[in-house]
Amino acid sequence: VQLVESGGGSVQAGGSLRLSCAVSRYTYSSSCVGWFRQAPGKEREGVAAVSTGGGRTYYVDSVKGRFTISQDNAENAVYLQLNSLEPEDTAMYYCARRFDDCRGLGTPLRKNSYKYWGQGTQVTVS
Numbered sequence: 001v002q003l004v005e006s007g008g009g010s011v012q013a014g015g016s017l018r019l020s021c022a023v024s025r026y027t028y029s030s031s032c033v034g035w036f037r038q039a040p041g042k043e044r045e046g047v048a049a050v051s052t053g054g055g056r057t058y059y060v061d062s063v064k065g066r067f068t069i070s071q072d073n074a075e076n077a078v079y080l081q082l083n084s085l086e087p088e089d090t091a092m093y094y095c096a097r098r099f100d101d102c103r104g105l106g107t108p109l110r111k112n113s114y115k116y117w118g119q120g121t122q123v124t125v126s
Contacts, residue, residue: 001116003095008121011085019080019121021095032102033078035069036111037091037123044094046109050078051102058108063089085125092120 002024011017021033034049048069049058057069068081078095096114098105105113 001097003097003116003118005093005095005118005121008093008123010124010126013086013125015085015125017082017085017123019082019093019095019123021078021080021118023076023078023095023097032098032100032105032108033071034096034098034108034114035078035080036094036096037089038094038120039091042091044111046107046111047093048080049102049108051108052078053101056102058102060109082123085123087125090123090125092122094118094120 004022005019007017007019009017031052032049033052035047036044037047038044047060047063048067050069050071052071066084071078095118097116098114102108
């Protein structure tokens with residue numbers, strides 16, 4: 001299972017970015033794809049997740065109302081729309097995948113529950 005992130009970049013505070021996660025061997029069966037981020041010197045934290053079968057979405061409180069996770073089954077992709085970006089959002093963003101419906105393996109924002117990871121895409125907000 002391969003995941004490839006793209007879409008990162010440098011923006012000013014208040015700006016927007018759209019991150020993409022291309023998922024190989026994508027199936028419509030129960031799968032959970034999460035977005036995580038890690039700032040220098042900090043733990044990797046879960047930002048958002050979506051169950052590809054049921055479309056359920058999950059967000060960490062700090063991004064609710066600003067970030068939106070979505071999926072395109074035809075494109076085998078999961079997206080993360082980042083709006084109203086703040087300097088505190090600066091981090092490397094990763095997508096990850098696990099094989100459940102985002103409920104069977106516990107909270108989908110827990111990094112240790114994921115086995116497959118992408119290489120990351122950098123988001124810098126100034």
